[in-house]
Amino acid sequence: MMLLLLRILRLRIRANTSHSESFKRLPAKDQLAVLKECLLNNPSETNLKNLADFAERASIEIDIESYRPFLKSQLAIFGRKDAIAEDNELYIAESAWMDKIxxxxxxxxxxxxxxxxxxxxxxxxxxxxxxxxxxxxxxxxxxxxxxxxxxxxxxxxxxxxxxxxxxxxxxxxxxxxxxxxxxxxxxxxxxxxxxxxxxx
Structure with a gap:
């Protein structure tokens, strides 16, 4: 399956970062969408922390620790011959996690x-x-x-x-x-x- 393509196709929110003034002026629902989008398309500790910080400010309960295995998996499959197939499976799991928020x-x-x-x-x-x-x-x-x-x-x-x-x-x-x-x-x-x- 070509679910990996969604990492490219879902970049609908590009200009905003969690530190920009334009981001801070967004309604909470849009800020949450940006942070989730950033984490899904670029899994990193920084983007995970940004989401966690927002959740704390907005009193949204998120099990942040349960996402960290995805970060480890990304590092583990990097450079493998079967990386695309494994990333497809990982994307499915990450998407399901993201939709719990x-x-x-x-x-x-x-x-x-x-x-x-x-x-x-x-x-x-x-x-x-x-x-x-x-x-x-x-x-x-x-x-x-x-x-x-x-x-x-x-x-x-x-x-x-x-x-x-x-x-x-x-x-x-x-x-x-x-x-x-x-x-x-x-x-x-x-x-x-x-x-x-x-x-x-």
Whole structure:
């Protein structure tokens, strides 16, 4: 599988670092997204500490120590002939770990749902899904949303098709670019929220 490609394709947040003024001005939900993105795409003690520091300030419970074995694994597979295959497996595990830190958009969604604001609940849920990494978590969240947002079922099916194309993709520049465009198109569809009749 070409899950390693996601280390390239998921670099959607580039300009901000945890020490820049632009980062400090971001809402908490965006700061969390940046820090998770940085750690997933560049596993290091520095990025792990940045995430831990944010979690402490924001009173978010994260088992930081459970991530350190991933850092050791990255060092262990570096330079091996089968590094790509092993990194694919490692990325799956890292993605699942990262998604245990739920995007703060889901907290907003829960609030809107309790207020019977269906449209805002859907919008915040979709924004949260856009910040997930694990295939299973993405599909699970789409399934949860489907009763309130039928288009979520279509999004799940198109995501499964994207998964298949990703897993069958080559690693050359042309294949990577084609895959990036497919991923961008799926995310555009995800965030192009359909209006929902809350009276139904």
């Amino acid at each position: 739920r995007p703060l958009e889901f907290q907003e969604a829960d609030t809107f749902k309790s207020e019977n604001n269906t449209q805002k609940y859907i919008e915040s849920s979709l924004e949260g899904i856009a910040r997930l990494y694990s295939d299973n978590t993405i599909l699970d969240e789409l399934a949860k949303l489907a009763p309130n947002y039928p288009h979520a079922s279509e999004l799940a099916e198109s995501y499964k098709q994207l998964m298949q194309k990703r897993d069958e993709s080559g690693a050359d520049d042309k294949s990577l670019e084609a895959l990036r465009k497919l991923k961008d198109a799926w995310e555009e569809d995800l965030l192009n929220v359909r209006l929902v009749d809350s009276r139904k």
